[in-house]
Amino acid sequence: MATQASAAPPVVGIHENVLARHPLISFIIIAFAGTWLVELPLLLSKDGAGLLPFSSPLLIWTLPVGVYLGPFLAAFVVTGITEGRAGIRHLLRRIVLWRVGLRWYLFALIGIPLILLLGAIVLPGALASFQGLALTIVPGYLWTFAYVVLLGGGLNEEVGWRGFALPRLQALHGPLVGSLILGPVWALWHLPLFFMLFWDTPPSMLNFVLFLLACIFNTIMLTWLFNNTKGSVLLTILGHSSINTTYATLALLYSASIVTGHGGLVPIVIGVGAVSVLLVVLTRGRLGYQRYRQDVLVPATAHGNIADEIIEGQEGA
Numbered sequence: 001m002a003t004q005a006s007a008a009p010p011v012v013g014i015h016e017n018v019l020a021r022h023p024l025i026s027f028i029i030i031a032f033a034g035t036w037l038v039e040l041p042l043l044l045s046k047d048g049a050g051l052l053p054f055s056s057p058l059l060i061w062t063l064p065v066g067v068y069l070g071p072f073l074a075a076f077v078v079t080g081i082t083e084g085r086a087g088i089r090h091l092l093r094r095i096v097l098w099r100v101g102l103r104w105y106l107f108a109l110i111g112i113p114l115i116l117l118l119g120a121i122v123l124p125g126a127l128a129s130f131q132g133l134a135l136t137i138v139p140g141y142l143w144t145f146a147y148v149v150l151l152g153g154g155l156n157e158e159v160g161w162r163g164f165a166l167p168r169l170q171a172l173h174g175p176l177v178g179s180l181i182l183g184p185v186w187a188l189w190h191l192p193l194f195f196m197l198f199w200d201t202p203p204s205m206l207n208f209v210l211f212l213l214a215c216i217f218n219t220i221m222l223t224w225l226f227n228n229t230k231g232s233v234l235l236t237i238l239g240h241s242s243i244n245t246t247y248a249t250l251a252l253l254y255s256a257s258i259v260t261g262h263g264g265l266v267p268i269v270i271g272v273g274a275v276s277v278l279l280v281v282l283t284r285g286r287l288g289y290q291r292y293r294q295d296v297l298v299p300a301t302a303h304g305n306i307a308d309e310i311i312e313g314q315e316g317a
Contacts, residue, residue: 119271
């Protein structure tokens, strides 16, 4: 009796197989390589580590380009290969997800700047060094905010860190441990900036420890924001942009070295650190993840969304 020949398995490219089996590691490798390779000429120039005798004002534009070719591109490449068009559509929808409630916009746009401001004014000598409010502060803040959204770490970073990596890390390790993993990865990705002369954070061990803590605390706060806004990448873009813009503005408001020294990182560590610890305590480490599951994962799985089925399956494994 003749037996039916088994169907030949589909031929899958080696790169696709690796990406499918290790999407997070693949994302991190592409994100680091894409950014660091593009920023390498600036890093080696006189404006960087000074290892090569050349300089050009055009090199500064390798920074935003490098970010778009890093976590931003990595998110779409790995999502496209592992989840197909459905995954890409799902990611794009979360980038423009804006119906999340007014209070979350208020937190991202006003609450976060107030947190950093409070982190500054509690420092010894900060209030005495207040420079006053110039007429250019508000338009300058708005211009800087718009720049950050598009080129300075908002859209070009958050699509990768919170749009791609965070949902998968939460599914595998939970929201708190996932944030504690993502924070250091995010900090290490910034490492070349410590050797750029225009950056106000010199490459010392203390400054990197402060930067590492700032990234961890910012990640915890943004995880909480992400989970409570149905996984909205748009809200984390706004939150990230508020952090960076306020961080740059504090140096214009206060002259005390404890505020402006160490790259202005101390107010972030104090302010966002206190809020992050409070969020962990009040939510018992869940950081709103139960709401994310209720609002996003369960309904999406019921309707057959591929991306969320993958995440739900990882969590149940």
